[in-house]
Amino acid sequence: MKITAQEEYGLRCIMHLARKPFGETVNVRQIAQHEGLSVAYVEKLLYLLNRAGLTESVRGAQGGYRLAYPAEQITLRQVLDALGGVLTADSLCSQFSGDREICVHHGGCELHSVWSFVADYLSVVFNRITLKHLVDGEARPLVPSILSRTDSTIPLSERQPLEVIQTSSEGR
Structure with missing residues (x-):
């Protein structure tokens, strides 16, 4: 899986908003300065997030951007979808279909x-x-527990915790 610059920087921008109390606005210049990005690029990223309904823009002297929902209601999936999409097997296969x-x-x-x-x-x-x-x-600490649970999106025959496979150095 390859994370694009747009996805990485978009996540950083929305996480910047998520660190603020819900409803507080942050102006684009502050985000750009904090993240080391151009104002124009941050505006583009926030436009994508705003279009997806994850952020809101507020006009006026105290304007800027804020989360549209509390941080606990916005998933990583929603953010990645807004910024460019999530890995799917079909998208990979069509990407490498040749001519x-x-x-x-x-x-x-x-x-x-x-x-x-x-x-x-x-x-x-x-x-x-x-x-x-x-x-x-x-x-990070949540990932192993998420993967060890059963989930309806994973075929029944394959529902099991992921284990680290140890390779033996014997016989080499």
Whole structure:
């Protein structure tokens, strides 16, 4: 999975808003200065987040941007979707179809099943982690517990905790 600059910087901008008390506005210049970004780029990112309904713009002397909902109600998935999208197996497969509309391996691809499995797990994590988890430093510790739970988006035959696979150095 590759996170684009737009997704990374957009997440930083909305996390900046999430660190403020709900309803407090922050002007674009403050965000740009704090994040080391140009005002124009921050405006573009906030426009995307605003268009998705995750932030609100406020006009006037005390204007700026603020979260449209409390940080605990906005998921990482919603933010990534607003900024460019989330990894899906179908998007990966169509990206590498060569000069055809449909991949030559469509319907019988071993890679597609792996990408689908990984995308399902990422989707579960992204849907459960909120901006509040991120700004409070609680996101990383949540991931193992999220992945160990069963979830209806993961096929029943594959619902199990992820384990670290230890490779043996014996016999080498």
